[in-house]
Amino acid sequence: MALEIERRFLVVGEGWRRHVRWQEELQQGYLSGTAADCTVRVRLCRPAGTAEVDSAAIRRAWLTLKAPVPGDPAELGTAAGLVRHEFEYPIPADDAAALLALSTRLIHKRRHGLDLAGGDWVVDLFAGANAPLVVAEVELERADQPLALPDWCGLEVTTRHELSNAALAHNPFCSWPAQGRDGVLKALGSHLKIS
Numbered sequence: 001m002a003l004e005i006e007r008r009f010l011v012v013g014e015g016w017r018r019h020v021r022w023q024e025e026l027q028q029g030y031l032s033g034t035a036a037d038c039t040v041r042v043r044l045c046r047p048a049g050t051a052e053v054d055s056a057a058i059r060r061a062w063l064t065l066k067a068p069v070p071g072d073p074a075e076l077g078t079a080a081g082l083v084r085h086e087f088e089y090p091i092p093a094d095d096a097a098a099l100l101a102l103s104t105r106l107i108h109k110r111r112h113g114l115d116l117a118g119g120d121w122v123v124d125l126f127a128g129a130n131a132p133l134v135v136a137e138v139e140l141e142r143a144d145q146p147l148a149l150p151d152w153c154g155l156e157v158t159t160r161h162e163l164s165n166a167a168l169a170h171n172p173f174c175s176w177p178a179q180g181r182d183g184v185l186k187a188l189g190s191h192l193k194i195s
Helices: 014-020 093-100 165-170 176-185
Strands: 003-011 020-032 039-047 060-068 083-090 106-114 121-128 134-139 152-157
Touching: 014 020, 014 060, 014 106, 020 165, 039 165, 060 093, 083 106, 106 165
Parallel strands: none
Antiparallel strands: 003 083, 003 134, 003 152, 020 039, 020 106, 039 060, 060 083, 106 121, 121 134
């Protein structure tokens, strides 16, 4: 059975940039589900710096189903949201574009792959309604795997469901009450403002 074991952190500062090895633009739409249960997501990727309508750009696409692992997280020895079922299937890019057009719950972000040890690290810079969020994700082999955190990893948000991609697609960061947005930005030690 396919499992995703992932920890997520708000990013503080720019220290992560020296570790960037690749970049791509991601569009993802949620076709069903909520952040707390099974979700069906479509994702379309293209190289960073290419236009959305650039048909010559190499595009890749997936259909992904995610669901919580049944049982009490404490009994499983994990935090809620750390381990999930994940089933991912490549689909034609044109099919993904058509499915994205059907979704009203969309996320746009630029993903940066990093050269860090200890897991598969990426940093996502959210765009549009979820800017200025910057989130680091690390996929692990085991839930109890030790992890050396870089100094630019701030508040851990693995268990903060309102900051999951599915939740941000339903309730974008810019639509949060000011107190909620300010709390997240304060955790970043940031001077960023929502426009």
